[in-house]
Amino acid sequence: MNNAAPLIQTVTPERWAGFSMDFIGAGYVGLLLKNGRVVRTLKAGRHFSFALPLLEQCQIVLVDTKLRNLDVHSQGDFLSKDRFLIDASLTVIYQVIDPKRVALELSDPVAALASAVKDCMGLAIGQIPLHQLIGQGRLLLRQNLLDRIQDFYTLGFTLEDVRIGDVSFPETNGVIRQVEGMSARQEAENSAALQMRIAEAGRPIMPQAPVQQLNLISGQSPANLPVADTLAGFDRDLQELTAQLAQNSLPVAQNRPQLAPTVLASSDRQTTAYLVYKLSGQTIALTANPFTIGREPSNTLVLQDPQSSRYHAQIRRANDEQGKQRYQLVDCGSSNGTFVGGQRLAANEPFWLTSGCEIAIGDQRWVFQGS
Structure with missing residues (x-):
């Protein structure tokens, strides 16, 4: 947080015969507490109060209501819509609108504000895919936070402006996918996909051999066929091609290995x-x-x-x-x-x-x- 003065200060008024005169500076709001209970809200100016000596204890809680800055940095807290890990740094310009809520009901108001900002950032980034974050991420995130100002009213704050400093990928040691920002779930899915490819490679789909490959079995290339057959080309029907192949003497296979039945494709291919x-x-x-x-x-x-x-x-x-x-x-x-x-x-x-x-x-x- 880039603010020299503290957000909340507590002072004890000096009294003479039970009376006290106090000054509240511009940009501050005072809460007069008597015996631990708020009895009056003091705006900028001069104020008088009375308390019975030794019987009543009085304090003034000063709350800074000027515009203040809060720097928020994430450490791999956000996932984009397509599940890429995203880091973002931003500066929030905020102002206290409910001094009593901020000073007396929140134990750490600045931490509560930072947490609310991160929650809104997580929701915003989770709705934006990676290519939009790269192209116009700063503009989209700023507008989304400003559209959700009402979420901060319950904490006693309002947002005046948001400045997005940087949107980047987290850099971690390890595999390249981590540098690219992929989540652990995608790592598991990619690993499962690889296992399925391995399983499929072990059980290949056996496509039916094209008719043209039969020439390779006979040992006779298309160049050795008669000229008339070559000119006929693909117009020759299957019966003529079968008759031509029947004239070729096929070598007798010796000790031809048999394929395992589990590897053969199903006979009813359809x-x-x-x-x-x-x-x-x-x-x-x-x-x-x-x-x-x-x-x-x-x-x-x-x-x-x-x-x-x-x-x-x-x-x-x-x-x-x-x-x-x-x-x-x-x-x-x-x-x-x-x-x-x-x-x-x-x-x-x-x-x-x-x-x-x-x-x-x-x-x-x-x-x-x-x-």
Whole structure:
């Protein structure tokens, strides 16, 4: 606080035969206390008072009502709307409008004012995304605080002006994300997204090979095909291409390794469904049946979220009453529950998924896409 004179002073009047004459200077308000109770409010000027000697105790509490400055600095207290850590420094020009409230009802009025300013700053920054804070953060924060002057009336203060000194990112030792201002929650979400990418890489979606790749198997390049076939190009239908390939002698495969059945794509490709991670847009194919989810490494989808259970939930592929192949989501008795569309699922009771359903486990969110 950049003010030489204290905000509140207490003086004891000098008396002669019980009478006292006191002067209140300009810019101050006096509160006359007799035996600990306010009996009069003294404005600037000369005032007389009387008290019985030895029986009554009188004091005058002087409250500075001039404009004063209060410097407020944050230390990583604020989060932007898109959850970036923000530091802000500002100077508040304030004035006392309720001397009794400030002097007698608040144990530390300046600290209470600073706390209220930080609360309003936190609400303001929490409604503004990072790109707006970078572009016009000072103007938006100043206007937001001035629009909330009524919040300071209950403390006995009013704000005359606000000067935003700086809006910056906190600098902390450690990973680059901290320097960029990302919150701890985003760190956890990014880590979970990375684990899902690793899980997906271990269970890839096997796309059907294009017809053009069959030439690579035969060992004959397109340049070695007859000229007439080359001119025909893509106009040649599949039967003609199959007949052409049949004339080539394919080498007999010796000891060809067999792929593990769990890696092969489903034969009914049209019914394959996916989970789309909302944070990164990453897609995960539901090729395993059942598709298990949880913190245990043996699950199909391994989560690092502390709110998930070891074996949290699973997605099963099954036929409905009409014989159509669909997908069911089952909560495996997890501690914190599995949610679909904001509703918690009952434990061990299958729930039929439809395309567009939002699945939530802890802080992780996916959208189910499938037939």
